[in-house]
Amino acid sequence: MGVCCPVIRTRDLRRSSLFLKLALVALHLVFIGFLLVCDAQFVEKTRLHPWYVIDAMRDVDETNAILYRYAPTTSFKNCLRCQKMVLDLYPPGTSLRNLTCGYCHVEQPPPAKHCHDCDRFVLQFDHHCVWLGTCVGQKNHSKFFLFCFHDLRWYICEESALCIWTLIMYIDYLTNVAKPWWKNAVIILLLVLLVISLIFVLLLLLFHRSNLILTNQSTYELVRRKRIPYRRNMPERVHPFSRGIKRNLYNVCCGNDTLDSLPTAYELEDKSRSYTCLDMLKCRCC
Incomplete structure (x- = not known):
């Protein structure tokens, strides 16, 4: 019995160590799932429809019906008003004024795109x-950013605290396990690098979204700039x-x-002009 006890004790320690690792991984997954799935407020706020082109034209139709006291219909006059509204968004004398959506055959406002997933023509598609x-x-972009910022802030703080607590528990437990010191050092180093990479990626995502907000860009414009007709020559x-x-x-x-x-x-020439010291003092970017 005296010979078997150390073997049994070592086997039990290894089994407990495996259970501890699995429990910590499960704890991280449960925390992420709770933050992303159970946040009903985030889901409800950002699921608001993003404002489709057809809805915008219907709003114009109803506004004209109130102003001119006729029933909101899809008559020829109303179609002309919607076309004029879209044409006024383009500079006069450009070929871009004749752009229409190739799927729903509706006049295309500048920051709009037809989404192939939901088959809708979305204004300011991101x-x-x-x-x-x-x-x-356009309608839910601001809510999407604000709630992303709110959740990412709490996620970074709480996930950092959870990772630090995991690291302390892991170091304390590994002192009782017979294993070469360099293996423990490698595991701890990998865990630290994982935490730093996680925080860096989340901060990068936050700064990326912030840059889009400050410059009034969309992800689609940033990624597909060469495919957008009005962005090709800019x-x-x-x-x-x-x-x-x-x-x-x-x-x-x-x-x-x-x-x-x-x-x-x-206006494009003025926007492309380089900033000078005087422009910085006058807060031209604001």
């Missing part, structure tokens, strides 16, 4: 969120729909129900 099951567009650092940092932030916080129009050639 991306299609598979997890939410809807597009992120310099890369020119953001056509930016109204300045203050105005962009105001639109995010308070909502924006207006359609963005493309700038004229003079």
